[in-house]
Amino acid sequence: MFEEHGPPIEFTAAGDTPEEQTTNLKIVRPSPGFDPASELCAEAIIKDADVTVLDFSPQQVTVRFQIDGLWHAGTPMDREMGDYMLATLKQLAGVDYRERRERQTGNFASLYLKKKQKFKLVSQGIQTGERVALYLDYKRPPLDKPEDLGMRASMGKQLRAIVNDTNMGILMSTAVPGEGYTAVWRGMLEATDRLTRDFFVMEHVGKNEPEVINVYPVEYDSAKGENPMTPMKQLMLKEPDVLAFPDIASGKLLDQIVSHSVTHEMPIFTRIPGKHCLDGLLRLVALKPDVKKLTDRMTAVISMRLIRLLCEDCKIGFQPHPQMIHQLGLPQGRVAELFKPMVYQPGMVDENDVEIEPCSNCSGIGYRGRTGLFELLMFNDELRQALVSNPRLDQLSAVAKRHGHVSMQMEGVVMIAGGRTSVEELQRVLKS
């Protein structure tokens, strides 16, 4: 990327005092590894890579970038240059550059393209050599409201009506852990009127979930034989209006929560890992609670997956074949143009046979950034019955569809029709 000199990236090396940081930086600057280390860090920043992984094998060093949740290969380098580069990175991070087996972690900072960034380096010897991960830790804007996460305005309105109804029973969120599991939970709580009602969340001691303003944490400790219902007697003296249970460990506990919700007419928020609403529900039923009592008390399920957005600078419009429109379930003749990513390959040429450069906004990946793909499933009596008598995905899907439920797939098709993502990306997300 930067052929002759390293990129104009400035580093702040590890150190307890500014003087020590300056000294540490001075040590590495003349090293032959400094330019490649600068290039690697600059590339990670330009590509917006959450993690950069280097694998050192006897012959070479492979480079991978994790961007918007997917891995992309970088340019491999020979072992000698890789070793110099790693020694520089380790010295910047304040760890021992000669140590190649034990796990080490350290931090350094950078200033590049007017942005300050923090890097965390983790190195560890593995069977084939050594693996090094560079985490880029920068402050993303806080995503709080469901609409900030990508929820359509009309669904946001529907969700607010549910969560602010004092007659609400149980509302559950579901997502894949590591892919919006916390975000959708927070988004659901953020949609509530926490200023006029008293919300409490039952949290395991030491879990340190990011706080939601005006939702008060109440701790329990399983090491002391406690569960989320243990503090309830004390808590009820405070007259809570709404309770939130982020972790449901067993059907027995779920039964207690349901009973509490019924007895006290208490709205309850809970969550479980799952790929979509019905998947989350099936996992809840798999805990073997009293399904009849549970479903009688359920109001709705909300689910979210993360989907990549097409790069607005290079996405390619095309006229979809009528068969594709049909497969997507879109009305014929309404959508004149869909979009696909421009995926860069080295050596690509334009119509004049001139080699083209990768897009500077997305580094040639074709996507930039992610958003939430939401699904909101409302309960009805037929769904309740199906969950009790025949809790199978195909059966439940058929029931939901009959009642006009918009599946996650259909929500995704709306995004495709709007030119925000591609058919391939939706398929990838729903398949994984």
Ligand SMILES: [Zn+2]
């Ligand atoms: Zn682009």
